[in-house]
Amino acid sequence: MNNNNFPSEPEMVQPSLNGGCTQAFTTGLTSLLGNMNGQCVDSPITYWPGYLKLVIPETGNRYLMVGDGLVFTLMNEKGIVLSGGARHIRSQFAPYPGTPKYRSKGELLRINNSAAEFVKMWSEDFTKYGSQTGVSCALVVDTKEGYCLEGANFIYGDPSNHAIHGPMTDQVFVSANFFISKRLKEMAEGGIGAGYTRAKRMWQLLIDRQYDSITMQPVRQTQTGDKMPPFVRGGGITPAYFMKCLRDHGNINPRDGSLSCYVPEERGQGALCIHGLWEYTTNAYFGVARTEYTDLFTCEWITPNQPCISPFLPVYIGINELPKALGTTEAYELFEKLRALMDYHPEYRDDITQHWTGFEIRTFEESTLAEAKAAKMVDGGDKNEARSILTEFVARKCNEAMATCQKMLDFLNDLPILEKKLPKES
Numbered sequence: 001m002n003n004n005n006f007p008s009e010p011e012m013v014q015p016s017l018n019g020g021c022t023q024a025f026t027t028g029l030t031s032l033l034g035n036m037n038g039q040c041v042d043s044p045i046t047y048w049p050g051y052l053k054l055v056i057p058e059t060g061n062r063y064l065m066v067g068d069g070l071v072f073t074l075m076n077e078k079g080i081v082l083s084g085g086a087r088h089i090r091s092q093f094a095p096y097p098g099t100p101k102y103r104s105k106g107e108l109l110r111i112n113n114s115a116a117e118f119v120k121m122w123s124e125d126f127t128k129y130g131s132q133t134g135v136s137c138a139l140v141v142d143t144k145e146g147y148c149l150e151g152a153n154f155i156y157g158d159p160s161n162h163a164i165h166g167p168m169t170d171q172v173f174v175s176a177n178f179f180i181s182k183r184l185k186e187m188a189e190g191g192i193g194a195g196y197t198r199a200k201r202m203w204q205l206l207i208d209r210q211y212d213s214i215t216m217q218p219v220r221q222t223q224t225g226d227k228m229p230p231f232v233r234g235g236g237i238t239p240a241y242f243m244k245c246l247r248d249h250g251n252i253n254p255r256d257g258s259l260s261c262y263v264p265e266e267r268g269q270g271a272l273c274i275h276g277l278w279e280y281t282t283n284a285y286f287g288v289a290r291t292e293y294t295d296l297f298t299c300e301w302i303t304p305n306q307p308c309i310s311p312f313l314p315v316y317i318g319i320n321e322l323p324k325a326l327g328t329t330e331a332y333e334l335f336e337k338l339r340a341l342m343d344y345h346p347e348y349r350d351d352i353t354q355h356w357t358g359f360e361i362r363t364f365e366e367s368t369l370a371e372a373k374a375a376k377m378v379d380g381g382d383k384n385e386a387r388s389i390l391t392e393f394v395a396r397k398c399n400e401a402m403a404t405c406q407k408m409l410d411f412l413n414d415l416p417i418l419e420k421k422l423p424k425e426s
């Protein structure tokens, strides 16, 4: 989870030092081959760009990002998947003297072919220039391994300004509004931030699941052999379970959270999907770095809006173009209407979550069929056809979600404003 990490953030709304920014990174022992990497994004409504951008450069790797900017870069066709962002505590550190020439994460995705390469360049740049926001955190995974990167601008031209944790494999990993590195803690951490309890919650959800499932579920053969594993490994964190975690409300009622303005108990810091007045979880996403047909099947599952009221929609890196609703703010805006209606009809929130959970389970099952079809095309030498199959599938699921959201809006709009009540007995 993170917030306040938009490069163009207006000064007038700059938060106070360490103000409530939280980040949680997870990568884990997934039920799929490859790694998963994701986060909730908390932001004031006006900060979230609300649309995706598929970048297909003339040279280098194609990659996917949110809107236009530097921070919400998502994945590339080599299977590098990112999550994380940065905290604005620039008032604490002197800015880099001069013009920093670090490469943007988008640029790193364009030119890097593995998580290790990404980490090397990030480290070189951070050593020299630090981070534009004063503090940076990121989790970088590819199909093989993952790294946690963290740093603060307390010194320039010195690698001790940052830490690299990894490579890690087969782990569940959570970071939040605190550093893991002891050195950075001493230098740059003012105290354990609001993200701590949220990270704990995520850890709890993942680690419980991991221990239980990995010992219980037998490995089973798949119909398509090693090339197309949905669940070769057996056990672990499934995408559907990960989705559930990212929209978890802990023991906080979302309505109570909405009434709050940074009172931690009311705001639900132990929850992953938080609700607040000026800032709340605007969406959630995770990428799955896929070991097979990496340049096609590596996939970002992303909600167009708040994760408890909107579905995780798959966006494969191999598609030809984004569905219009996701490539513009159309999907975001439609689901914004739903989010607004939840303020009047919070009693329907659970039903809506429930519906999207069913939608996602179906989507995941359908996705394995679409992948099998696309894989057949690639094996037959027709990669363009494979791209078309994925493009069509991604668009279809997006369109289905849009139509369903509209039905939910119609239903909620037809509800009476008030219900008649029987007169109270005296």
Ligand SMILES: [Zn+2]
Pocket: 247, 249, 254, 273, 274, 275, 306, 307, 308, 309
């Ligand atoms: Zn929620």
